[in-house]
Amino acid sequence: MLNSRATSRALPELCKASRRLQFIALQSRQLRAYSSSSSPRNCGRRAWIRAFSIGLVIGLGAVTFQNFTQGHAEAPEPTPRKTKKGISVHKEGVRDQLSSQHLQVKRSWENPGVYSWGSNSGRVVALDSDEEFIKTPRRIPFFDGVLLRDLKLDRSFGAAITENGDLLQWGASYSKDTTQPAPTLRGKDLVSLALSRDRIIALSSDGKVYSVPVSKEDQETGPKPAENTWIPFWSVPGNISYRLIQPNDCQWGEKVLAIRGGLDHVLLMTSKGRLFSAASSGEEFPSKGQLGIPGLAWNTRPAGPYDKPHELTTLRGFDIVDIAAGDYHSLALDRDGRVFAFGDNSLGQLGFDYNAETTTIDTPSLLPIQKLYQGRDITPRVTGVTAGGSNSFFTVDAIQVGGQGEGNAPQRGVGRITSDTFSCGQGIWGSLGNGRWTHVQGTPTMIKALSGLFEWDETTNQIIPIRLAHISVGSTHAAATMNNVTRVNANAKTSVNDTNYGADVLWWGGNEFYQLGIGKRNNLNSPVYIAPLDGDADKEKGRREEHRFQVTPGKWVKVNGRKVYLEQRVECGRNVSAIYSGV
Numbered sequence: 001m002l003n004s005r006a007t008s009r010a011l012p013e014l015c016k017a018s019r020r021l022q023f024i025a026l027q028s029r030q031l032r033a034y035s036s037s038s039s040p041r042n043c044g045r046r047a048w049i050r051a052f053s054i055g056l057v058i059g060l061g062a063v064t065f066q067n068f069t070q071g072h073a074e075a076p077e078p079t080p081r082k083t084k085k086g087i088s089v090h091k092e093g094v095r096d097q098l099s100s101q102h103l104q105v106k107r108s109w110e111n112p113g114v115y116s117w118g119s120n121s122g123r124v125v126a127l128d129s130d131e132e133f134i135k136t137p138r139r140i141p142f143f144d145g146v147l148l149r150d151l152k153l154d155r156s157f158g159a160a161i162t163e164n165g166d167l168l169q170w171g172a173s174y175s176k177d178t179t180q181p182a183p184t185l186r187g188k189d190l191v192s193l194a195l196s197r198d199r200i201i202a203l204s205s206d207g208k209v210y211s212v213p214v215s216k217e218d219q220e221t222g223p224k225p226a227e228n229t230w231i232p233f234w235s236v237p238g239n240i241s242y243r244l245i246q247p248n249d250c251q252w253g254e255k256v257l258a259i260r261g262g263l264d265h266v267l268l269m270t271s272k273g274r275l276f277s278a279a280s281s282g283e284e285f286p287s288k289g290q291l292g293i294p295g296l297a298w299n300t301r302p303a304g305p306y307d308k309p310h311e312l313t314t315l316r317g318f319d320i321v322d323i324a325a326g327d328y329h330s331l332a333l334d335r336d337g338r339v340f341a342f343g344d345n346s347l348g349q350l351g352f353d354y355n356a357e358t359t360t361i362d363t364p365s366l367l368p369i370q371k372l373y374q375g376r377d378i379t380p381r382v383t384g385v386t387a388g389g390s391n392s393f394f395t396v397d398a399i400q401v402g403g404q405g406e407g408n409a410p411q412r413g414v415g416r417i418t419s420d421t422f423s424c425g426q427g428i429w430g431s432l433g434n435g436r437w438t439h440v441q442g443t444p445t446m447i448k449a450l451s452g453l454f455e456w457d458e459t460t461n462q463i464i465p466i467r468l469a470h471i472s473v474g475s476t477h478a479a480a481t482m483n484n485v486t487r488v489n490a491n492a493k494t495s496v497n498d499t500n501y502g503a504d505v506l507w508w509g510g511n512e513f514y515q516l517g518i519g520k521r522n523n524l525n526s527p528v529y530i531a532p533l534d535g536d537a538d539k540e541k542g543r544r545e546e547h548r549f550q551v552t553p554g555k556w557v558k559v560n561g562r563k564v565y566l567e568q569r570v571e572c573g574r575n576v577s578a579i580y581s582g583v
Contacts, residue, residue, distance in 0.1 A: 091496045100547035101501035104532055105488060108502075108552040108568055112559060112581035114143035114151065114160075115533050118515035119575040122156030122172040127179055135514040137533045137579065142180050147564060147583045152193045152200075153573030155513075157214050159200045163564075163583055165189035167202055167212065175216040184219060184240055185212055194261030194325075195573075196280035201245070201266050207255025209268060211243040211280065211307060247276050247309045260325040260387075265290045267330055268309055273319035275332055276309040288328040289362030290343035296362070314364050315340060324387035326425075327475070331392055332364060337381035339394065340364035347390045348442030349425035369396065372422065372444060377401050383419075388473025388572065391425035391432065394444060395468050419465040420451040421480070429476045429510035430525030437525055449506065449527045450480055457485055469503060474572035477509030477516060480527065481551060481570055488555045502550035504529070505570055513575040533579060551579065 095102045115137040116125040125134045127142070149161040157171035160181065167185040170178060185202065188210060194201040202210045213219050222241025229236055247256070251272060258269045264287075266280040277291040285298040285306065292312045302308070315332060318340075322333040329343030329350055341350040346359040351367045369380050377400065384395040400416045422444035423432045432438060433447045453466035469483040482504040490498045506527035507516045514521060517530045529548035554567035569582040 091492060094496045095490065095499045098497065099499040099501065100532060101550050102490070102499035104534070104550055105500040105502055105552045107534055108581065109555075109557045109559070109566065112145060112147055112566060114140045114146075114148070114578060114580045116140055116153065116576060116578040117517050118573075118577050119155050119513035122154070123176075124153055124156065124158045124171040125576055127170060127181075133514045135517075136519050136531075137517050143580070145560065146581075147559065147566065148580050149191055149583060150193045151569070151571050151578060151580045151582075152195050153571060153576045153578055154195055155574045155576060157195075159193055159195065160580075161190045161193060161202070165191070165205070167193075167200070169200070169214070169216075173198075173214050178216070182216075184216075185210060185242060186239070192259060194259045194266055194280075196261050196266065197263045198281055198283050201259055201261050201280055203256060203259045207257070207271075209245040209256055209259060209266075211245050213241060213282070243305070243307060245278050245280075245307055245309055247311070249311070258323060260323045260330075262286075262290060262325040262329070263327045265325065265330070267323045267325050267332075269320055269323050269332075273321065273335070275312045275315050275320045275323065277312060277330070278309040279307045286328075288344040289360040290325070290328050290330050292330060292342045292362065292364050294362050312364060322385055324385040324392070326387040326392065326473075327389055329387065329390075329392070331385040331387055333382055333385045337369075337383065337397075339367040339369060339382050339385060341367050341392070344390075345442075347426040348440045349387070349390045349392050351392060351394075351424045351442065351444050353442035354440050367394075367444075369394070369444075372396075372446075373398060380420075384468070384471075386471040386473050388478065389426070389431070389475035391423060391427075391473060391478070392444075393471050393473065393478070394422045395471075396420045396422065397465075397467075417465055418452050419467040421447045421468060421471075423447055427525070429512075430523045431476050431478060431509035433478065433508040433525065433527055435526045447527070450482075453482075455485055459485075470570070472570050472572040474509070474515065474577070475574040477507065477511065477572055477577070479505055479507045479570045479572050479577070481505050486553045488553060502552045502568070505549060505551055507577075510575075515572070515575050515577050517577060 117134040117137050118125055120126050120129060120131050120134050126138060127140065147163045149163065149165065151160045157169065157173040160168045162168060165188060166183050167190055168181040169184050170181040189205045190202045191205050192203045198214050200212045200214060202212060204210070213222060219240040224237040224241050226235040227238045245266070247268065250270065254270050254272045256268045257271045260267045261280055264279060264281040264284045266278055268276040268278065277293065279285050287297060291310060293310050296310065319335040320332050321335050324331040326349055329341065329345070332340045342361050342364045343350065344360055345352055345354065348354050350361060369382055373380050379399045379401050381397045381399065382394050383397050386393045398418045398420055400413045402414050423434060424441050424444045425432070427436060427438035427441050430437060432441055432445060433449070434445045450468060454463050455466055457464045467483040468480050470481045472479050484504055486502055488500050490500045507530055508524045508527045511521055511523045516524060532547055532549050551568040551570060554565055556563050557566050559566060564583055567582055569580055571578045571580065
């Protein structure tokens with residue numbers, strides 16, 4: 001039985017066939033009229049035309065009948081369409097094949113956690129392993145699916161702040177019997193950390209600074225300060241021993257905004273741009289000028305707690321916006337791009353030439369950055385400072401200013417900004433990153449691999465400088481996270497060729513404990529890329545060529561059924577390194 005769809009398809013075919021038959025009948029009549037001429041030549045032609053007309057009509061009839069019967073057949077079932085979910089899955093599969101960077105970004109969202117490597121002598125990198133070294137990035141199972149506010153690692157102990165602001169500790173210096181990170185300081189809403197020789201300095205969201213012993217035994221046996229309860233005028237002893245490091249003369253609305261620490265000291269920057277310093281270790285009092293207070297020593301310290309903060313009055317009036325601390329030296333950057341350095345300069349880490357008679361500078365001293373561009377029509381402005389061990393790093397925006405070109409013509413490129421990176425201090429392990437092995441480097445030297453870089457921004461359709469987003473400095477090695485153009489918005493609606501990609505990270509310096517993550521033990525004096533954290537994922541996709549690791553920039557994503565702003569961060573510690581999922 002014919003259905004309505006087949007009938008509707010067959011009727012047009014019948015109309016076309018009818019018109020064809022009418023046209024051929026007309027042509028046949030014209031041919032017969034032409035062939036009816038009495039000329040003898042037309043006798044044979046008449047027979048040929050008759051035969052041709054009959055054959056043409058029969059052939060057309062056969063074709064029409066076939067089309068008619070096909071039109072009456074049952075209509076084929078339509079090809080099933082893919083659902084939105086199916087299309088999305090297909091696109092993601094293609095993108096994973098196209099780009100290793102896309103796969104890295106996706107896995108960082110699907111499997112947040114902590115990767116670490118380097119020295120494992122203190123059971124910090126691999127808590128359940130007896131291996132002395134972890135040569136390549138390895139996940140710490142405890143942190144699978146865990147998001148952190150901050151993470152700091154030393155060779156013998158580790159500390160992290162959970163998503164809800166509690167402090168976690170682990171490692172041999174904390175407790176040799178503990179095999180998993182343990183919560184210690186709770187309920188303080190902590191946001192960032194700094195490590196000293198034997199204490200952990202933690203900053204809370206309300207600007208309070210806590211000094212917590214590294215050792216579990218000291219936490220349990222030391223004096224425990226009274227803490228308020230929900231009952232008015234009622235307090236109880238805290239669960240662990242800790243000290244408060246709090247400036248006494250804060251102005252209205254002023255609070256500590258950032259902390260940086262060395263082995264024996266800590267710097268505190270307030271929301272008003274003021275800078276304080278304090279002793280941070282219970283074993284050694286700062287004695288190399290790193291506090292920035294002229295003449296301050298153990299014997300000359302003022303009355304009160306040994307770790308009482310002191311304001312750097314010589315910097316009063318300068319709006320400090322960034323700070324950094326190495327083992328025994330300090331850096332401060334003001335809003336106008338000026339850098340002040342103080343502390344130990346025995347290896348040139350302050351950026352001044354080495355002086356055997358004066359190896360320490362206890363007063364904040366202005367660093368002459370302009371000399372780095374002497375003889376060039378460039379105005380430098382320091383945009384960031386970082387430090388660690390016996391090294392210091394400076395990121396600089398070099399602005400091209402007006403000058404005289406050839407033939408009194410105006411110079412080209414006026415106003416163009418180039419981003420450069422400089423380093424100073426000890427470079428015997430390659431930690432300067434300048435391609436040389438230098439024992440002492442006083443005058444800052446340019447890291448060419450991280451300087452003068454540009455890229456095309458498709459959003460603004462212009463060439464822009466590639467700056468550094470962050471430099472993490474360990475005791476002898478460092479890692480730089482680039483602020484290159486990233487992409488994290490590829491989805492089911494965009495092209496299959498639209499892939500996500502993150503920010504590049506380069507590593508250099510000492511590698512005695514495999515802290516660079518390259519799988520080999522040689523030191524590197526120039527920045528290099530490392531392989532992706534999850535190399536097995538690339539092998540599953542059939543890739544044979546090597547790809548570089550990238551960190552995922554911040555984005556709102558779903559983790560465990562809830563939306564969080566997640567990004568990957570790099571941390572270089574004392575002979576160890578880590579990548580963690582930060583919030």
